[in-house]
Amino acid sequence: MGFFASVADVTEKLASVGYLASPAVATTVFLADRLGKPLLVEGPAGVGKTELSRAVAAATGARLVRLQCYEGVDESRALYEWNHAKQLLRITAGQDENWEETKADVFSEEFLLPRPLLTAIQGDEPTVLLIDETDKADVEIEGLLLEVLGDFQITVPELGTITATRPPFVVLTSNATRELSEALRRRCLFLHIDFPDAALEERIVRLHVPDMDETLATSVVRVVGALRAMELRKAPSVAETIDWARTLLALGAQTLDEDVVRESLGVLLKHQADVLTAAKRLRLDSVLR
Amino acid sequence: MTVTGRLVEFVAALREHGLQIGPGETVDAAGAVSVLGLADREQLRHGLAATLLRRSGHEAVFDAVFDLYFPGSTGAPEAARGVSTIEDLREALTEALVAGDSELMAQLAAEAVAALGAYGAVGEGSSPGAGGWSAHQALERLRPQTLIARVAERMASGEFADRFARDEARSRVEEFERLVASEARRRVAEVRGRDRIARYSVPKAVDHRDFVTANREQLAALRRTVAPLSRRLATRLGARRRRRRRGELDLRRTFRRSLSTGGVAMSPAFRKPRPGRPDIVLLCDVSGSVAGFAHFTLMLVEALHDQFSRVRAFAFVDATAEVTSLVADNDADPAGLVERILAESGVVRWDGHSNYGRALRDFVTDSLDAIGPRTSVLILGDARTNGGDPNLAALRQVVGRAKRVYWLNPEPRNSWGSGDSATDAYRTLVDMYECRNADQLTKVIGSLLPV
Numbered sequence: 054m055g056f057f058a059s060v061a062d063v064t065e066k067l068a069s070v071g072y073l074a075s076p077a078v079a080t081t082v083f084l085a086d087r088l089g090k091p092l093l094v095e096g097p098a099g100v101g102k103t104e105l106s107r108a109v110a111a112a113t114g115a116r117l118v119r120l121q122c123y124e125g126v127d128e129s130r131a132l133y134e135w136n137h138a139k140q141l142l143r144i145t146a147g148q149d150e151n152w153e154e155t156k157a158d159v160f161s162e163e164f165l166l167p168r169p170l171l172t173a174i175q176g177d178e179p180t181v182l183l184i185d186e187t188d189k190a191d192v193e194i195e196g197l198l199l200e201v202l203g204d205f206q207i208t209v210p211e212l213g214t215i216t217a218t219r220p221p222f223v224v225l226t227s228n229a230t231r232e233l234s235e236a237l238r239r240r241c242l243f244l245h246i247d248f249p250d251a252a253l254e255e256r257i258v259r260l261h262v263p264d265m266d267e268t269l270a271t272s273v274v275r276v277v278g279a280l281r282a283m284e285l286r287k288a289p290s291v292a293e294t295i296d297w298a299r300t301l302l303a304l305g306a307q308t309l310d311e312d313v314v315r316e317s318l319g320v321l322l323k324h325q326a327d328v329l330t331a332a333k334r335l336r337l338d339s340v341l342r
Numbered sequence: 343m344t345v346t347g348r349l350v351e352f353v354a355a356l357r358e359h360g361l362q363i364g365p366g367e368t369v370d371a372a373g374a375v376s377v378l379g380l381a382d383r384e385q386l387r388h389g390l391a392a393t394l395l396r397r398s399g400h401e402a403v404f405d406a407v408f409d410l411y412f413p414g415s416t417g418a419p420e421a422a423r424g425v426s427t428i429e430d431l432r433e434a435l436t437e438a439l440v441a442g443d444s445e446l447m448a449q450l451a452a453e454a455v456a457a458l459g460a461y462g463a464v465g466e467g468s469s470p471g472a473g474g475w476s477a478h479q480a481l482e483r484l485r486p487q488t489l490i491a492r493v494a495e496r497m498a499s500g501e502f503a504d505r506f507a508r509d510e511a512r513s514r515v516e517e518f519e520r521l522v523a524s525e526a527r528r529r530v531a532e533v534r535g536r537d538r539i540a541r542y543s544v545p546k547a548v549d550h551r552d553f554v555t556a557n558r559e560q561l562a563a564l565r566r567t568v569a570p571l572s573r574r575l576a577t578r579l580g581a582r583r584r585r586r587r588r589g590e591l592d593l594r595r596t597f598r599r600s601l602s603t604g605g606v607a608m609s610p611a612f613r614k615p616r617p618g619r620p621d622i623v624l625l626c627d628v629s630g631s632v633a634g635f636a637h638f639t640l641m642l643v644e645a646l647h648d649q650f651s652r653v654r655a656f657a658f659v660d661a662t663a664e665v666t667s668l669v670a671d672n673d674a675d676p677a678g679l680v681e682r683i684l685a686e687s688g689v690v691r692w693d694g695h696s697n698y699g700r701a702l703r704d705f706v707t708d709s710l711d712a713i714g715p716r717t718s719v720l721i722l723g724d725a726r727t728n729g730g731d732p733n734l735a736a737l738r739q740v741v742g743r744a745k746r747v748y749w750l751n752p753e754p755r756n757s758w759g760s761g762d763s764a765t766d767a768y769r770t771l772v773d774m775y776e777c778r779n780a781d782q783l784t785k786v787i788g789s790l791l792p793v
Contacts, residue, residue: 084389088370141603230573238396239364279506284565
C-alpha cells in the first residue's frame with residue numbers, strides 16, 4: 054500500500070494520466086489506498102468506473118490485472134485451474150515411475166494455470182486488481198471474493214495457502230443489475246460515481262478534445278446536461294459527450310445550431326424514443342424520421 | 343464532545359433513517375477520520391460516505407444528517423450578520439443564480455434564513471422551544487421562483503444551448519431552496535437539539551418514501567428507481583429459477599468438455615429445465631387517494647413484463663376497464679400514465695368515488711376469462727368502499743379461478759378496518775400485505791411471485 058501521499062496527490066497523479074477526478078473520487082481512492090480496503094464503484098454506465106482503475110494503474114506504474122465477470126464465471130476462471138492436458142502428458146511420459154512420485158510432481162506449480170485473482174496476489178510488483186461488472190457474476194463467486202478480498206490469500210488444496218506479499222489495490226465495479234451481498238459490501242469502501250458537474254465535464258471534454266473551441270465546449274456540456282435532466286431511457290454518458298464533441302469537430306461546426314444537432318443527435322442518444330423526446334424538447338422542427 | 347462520540351451519534355442518527363450500518367463500518371469511519379483529518383469538511387463528508395454508505399440512493403439522507411452533525415459553522419455565518427433588505431437579497435441571489443456560483447448561493451441561503459426565517463421569540467435569548475427558523479417562511483418572503491424568468495433571460499448568450507436556460511435556471515433555484523432548507527434545519531438543531539431534528543426533519547430515502555403522500559417531485563424520484571428495481575427483481579427471480587434443480591445429463595456438452603482432458607469426462611454438463619412463466623392480472627384502484635401507488639406498481643410490473651408470459655392490467659374507480667395497452671406503451675410519458683387511464687379508458691362512470699363492489703362485479707362479468715389456472719392476481723387498493731357493498735361473492739369467484747390472489751394495500755396496517763375500510767371482510771378471502779413504499783413493494787413482489 055501507499056501509492057499516494059494525500060488527496061491532492063491523488064487528484065494530481067490521476068490528472069497526469071488524463072483522468073480528472075472529482076473530490077469525492079479522489080478522497081475515496083486515497084482512503085482505499087490508506088486503509089487497504091477494496092473499493093466498490095457503482096454508477097450509471099459510461100461515467101468512468103472501469104477507467105478509474107486503469108488510471109490508478111497508469112498513474113502509479115502498477116500492473117493492471119482484470120477479471121471480467123459474466124454469468125457463469127467460476128472458480129477455475131477466477132482463481133486458478135489445473136492444466137489437465139499437461140498433467141496427462143506428464144503421467145503418460147513417465148510410464149515406469151511409481152504413483153507416489155508422479156502424484157507429487159503433477160500437483161506442483163508447473164501445472165497450475167493462474168487466473169486473474171491468483172495472478173494479482175502472486176508476485177511482488179505493485180498491482181491494481183480490477184473486478185469488472187461484479188454484478189454480472191453469480192452469487193457463488195462472491196463467497197470466493199470474500200476470502201480473497203478479506204485476507205488477500207487463496208487456498209489451493211494440493212499446495213497450501215498462497216498469501217499476498219504485497220496486497221493489490223482492488224477496484225470492483227457494478228452497474229447494480231443485481232444486488233450484491235451485504236457481506237461483500239461490508240468489506241469494501243463504497244463510491245457512487247455520478248455524472249460530473251458542468252465545470253468538471255467541461256474540463257474533461259477540453260482534455261480529450263483539445264482542439265475544441267471553449268465556448269463550443271460550454272454549449273456541448275450544457276446541452277448534454279439538459280438531456281440528462283429529461284426522462285430518457287438512457288441518459289448520455291461522459292464517453293458519449295466526448296464522442297459528440299469529436300463528431301462536432303469532425304463536422305467542422307463552429308457553433309451549435311439546429312441542423313448540426315439534428316444530424317449528430319444519434320451520437321448521444323441510443324434509442325429512437327429518446328431521440329424523438331429530445332427533438333421535441335429541443336424544438337428541432339421537422340423532426341427526424 | 344469528542345470526535346468519536348460525535349461519530350457514534352452520527353451513525354445512530356443514520357440508522358434511524360433505515361441505513362444499516364454495523365460497528366465494523368463505524369470503525370472504518372473512524373479510520374477515515376484519522377487518515378483524512380478534520381480540516382477539510384468536504385473531504386470528511388466524502389470519506390465518511392465511502393466508509394458508511396453501502397449502496398446508492400441514500401446520499402440525500404446522508405448529506406442532510408451530515409450537515410446536522412458536522413455543521414460548517416454555528417450561529418450566523420460571517421457574511422450574514424449585516425441585515426439586508428429583501429430587495430437586496432433578491433438582487434444578490436439573481437447574480438449568484440446567473441453565475442451558477444454555489445458558494446455564494448449557500449451564503450445567501452444562510453443570510454435568507456437569518457433575515458427572513460426567524461419566527462417566535464428566537465434570537466432574543468428566551469426559553470428554547472418558543473420559536474425557530476422556518477425555511478418555508480424564508481422562501482415565502484424571498485420568492486426565488488419568481489426570479490426564474492429574469493435569471494434565464496440574463497443567462498442567455500445567444501446560442502443554441504439557450505433553449506435550456508429556463509430549465510437550468512429552474513434547477514438552480516431548486517438547488518437554492520434545498521440550501522435554505524438545510525440551513526434552517528441546521529439552525530433549528532442548534533436551538534432544539536440535534537437528535538430531535540435529525541429524527542423528524544430529514545427527508546426519507548427514496549425507497550422508504552410513502553407512495554400515497556409523495557409529492558410530484560418525489561414521485562419522479564420514485565419513478566427513476568423503477569428501472570434498477572425491476573432489473574434487480576428480475577435477476578433475483580431468474581437466479582431462483584436457474585438454481586431450482588439440476589436437469590438431466592447433457593451428453594453432447596459433456597463430451598465436448600472432455601476433449602481437453604483426453605476424453606476423460608472430468609466435469610459433466612447438465613441440461614437445465616425450463617420452467618413456465620406465470621400469468622399475471624393486475625386489478626388497480628386508480629382513484630385519487632391511491633393513484634401514486636397504483637401508478638408505481640403498474641410501472642414496476644410492466645418493467646418486469648419479460649418475467650411473465652402475459653400481463654394484463656385492469657383499472658377501476660367506480661367502473662372497470664382494461665388498460666393493458668395504455669400501460670404497455672407508457673414509454674411515451676410515464677408521468678401522465680394515471681391521468682391517461684382516467685381520461686381514456688372510462689374507469690369513471692358514476693360519481694368518481696372508488697366503488698370496490700361495482701368494480702369487482704364489472705370485472706367478473708366482462709373479464710373473468712382473463713384468469714386461468716396459472717394466473718396470479720394482484721389487487722391494488724386501500725379497500726375503502728365509501729360505504730358501498732364490498733361484493734365478496736365476486737371476489738370469491740376470482741379467488742376460485744386464479745392460482746393465487748394477493749391484495750396490496752398502501753394504507754398503514756393499523757388503520758385497516760377503520761371507517762369505511764372493508765379490509766376485514768376481504769381478508770377473510772385473500773392475503774393482504776401492507777405496501778407503502780418501494781422497499782415493501784419490492785419485497786412483496788419478489789417473495790410472492792411463484793417461480
